[in-house]
Amino acid sequence: MNTEDYAIVIGINRYPRLGPPSPGEPLNLDGPVVDATAMRDWLIDSAKGGVPEENVAFVTSAAFPDPFETVNVGGIQRTKAEPTVDHLRGCVEWILERHAQSGKIQLGRRLYVYFSGHGFCVRDCDGGVFLANATPDLVEHFYSSSWFEGLYNKAIFSEYVLWVDACSSPIPMNLQPSESTLAGQVNNLDDGRRFVAFSAKFPRKSVERRMPDDQIRGVFSYALLEGLNGAALDEQTGRLTGENLRDYLKNALKEFLPPQDQSNPDIGDEPAFGTIDDIEFGQFAAKTxxxxxxxxxxxxxxxxxxxxxxxxxxxxxxxxxxxxxxxxxxxxxxxxxxxxxxxxxxxxxxxxxxxxxx
CATH class of the missing domain: 2.60.40.10 (Immunoglobulins)
Known part of the structure; x- marks a missing residue:
């Protein structure tokens, strides 16, 4: 087990008022909860991610009532759609609290951060996800890249991994991304290593489809987990590095797309990659x-x-x-x-x- 590794895993698939097709109508997804669960399972598998289960913050739509509760607020009946920004900020606060309690300069070796849901981007690998209570006019969101960068600047881990399975569509005209409120940057430690990948290049969309396991999955998440489970492995060395995974995803993502989307210019057929440092994933035996x-x-x-x-x-x-x-x-x-x-x-x-x- 990688006892000093931590993870934040988020999957949002219910958006009761986000719209379209009509403003205020649901714009739900099928894949995020399944994909987030599969990612958590990979992370806590001792032969794969090796992250202790108690070191994983796991928040998905499945944790909240379905259908959402209706509450009376100021005499107005409203749908209590969750998770909200408080839940996602809470995951970040949990990491910082664990660090403070540890009394150590660094909390651990590696932090994984995974998001799946509807999303937006400002540019390649710079965006976030919409929250369950988002509407076309009140675009509640979590600026994933900014919060990830804030955690990176804290230097409380030596390795940081960010995977985002969401559309890289341009931000709505009425959305001003909310920057991370994390303060401070550690300058006296070596820069941490990173692996950053988004499911599509800006301004393309991501898609989900029914996969060989007979579940509707995000194409990026499915390909990512296939790679992590050994498809991206260098069989001669037994290593599965960030470079191995990047090269695999560049070639494999298109193969998992529905046929009608493989030549659609609006659909991302290759992930967007940020910093790819020398990071190894999983524990495999070298080929002999x-x-x-x-x-x-x-x-x-x-x-x-x-x-x-x-x-x-x-x-x-x-x-x-x-x-x-x-x-x-x-x-x-x-x-x-x-x-x-x-x-x-x-x-x-x-x-x-x-x-x-x-």
Whole structure:
């Protein structure tokens, strides 16, 4: 487990008064709660994200009554649509409170922040999500990028990840994005590493569709989790880096789009990427390749060793008449047989005949 990792996961799919098609009509989504739940499950899986469950703030539309409650406010009946900005700000406050309680300069290693819902952007990778109580005239929102940047500037983690699955549509004319109110910036610590990705480039839209798991999902979220679950893995090294994930998403997102949207210029067929630093995701075993090694009779009974590129012994045996079947990771290796025989091997995944130690 990555015991010092934290996460904020948000999924909003019910918007009772956002409109269109008609102002004030619902503009609901199907995917955000399913996607946010799948993201939380990946995060808390000890073999994947490895984040302790108690370190995850998880807020979705499923936490609130369906349909929403009707309340009387000042003699007026109103729909109590949630989550609101207070819930999302509360997640940020929770992180800051945990930091204060820890008494440490840094709270942990990595912070994940994930949003799914209706959204807007000012430019590539600079936007936010609308809240459940948004209307066409009162555009309640959470400026995700600004709050993420505020947390980054606090330097209470060494790594920061932001994933936003929402349209990157231009902001409405009547919306002035509310900047983060987080104060202060730490200047005496090394800059934290980041991975920032939005589901579409500005000013394109994101879409959801029914996926192979028979659930309606956000295309970006589905592709992202496919990548995190191993599709983006470098099989030779066993690493799943930020660069691996970025390259996978660049190519894979379009494949998951509905056919009618793949050539639609209004639909994003490639995510927007911000800073992509050297960050690794998940815990995977490196791919190995099998080789068969035979020895000259003069070596029988002698000690044979295989060393990796750092001269570390990775395998050893007593040479004999039988083939020595080994599994080796990619890279340069050296076979040594006492007292004076050696052979260099380059393991790169290509097929090879039996290796003869003469």
């Amino acid at each position: 390749f099998q080789r068969e090694i035979s020895f000259d009779p003069r070596h029988h009974g002698m000690r044979a060793r295989i060393k990796d590129g750092q001269s570390v012994v990775v395998l050893e045996t007593d040479a004999g008449a039988d083939l020595w079947v080994v599994d080796l990771m990619p890279g340069l290796h050296k076979v040594e047989v006492e007292p004076d025989t050696e052979l260099f091997l380059e393991i790169n995944g290509e097929s090879s005949d039996e290796i003869r130690i003469a």
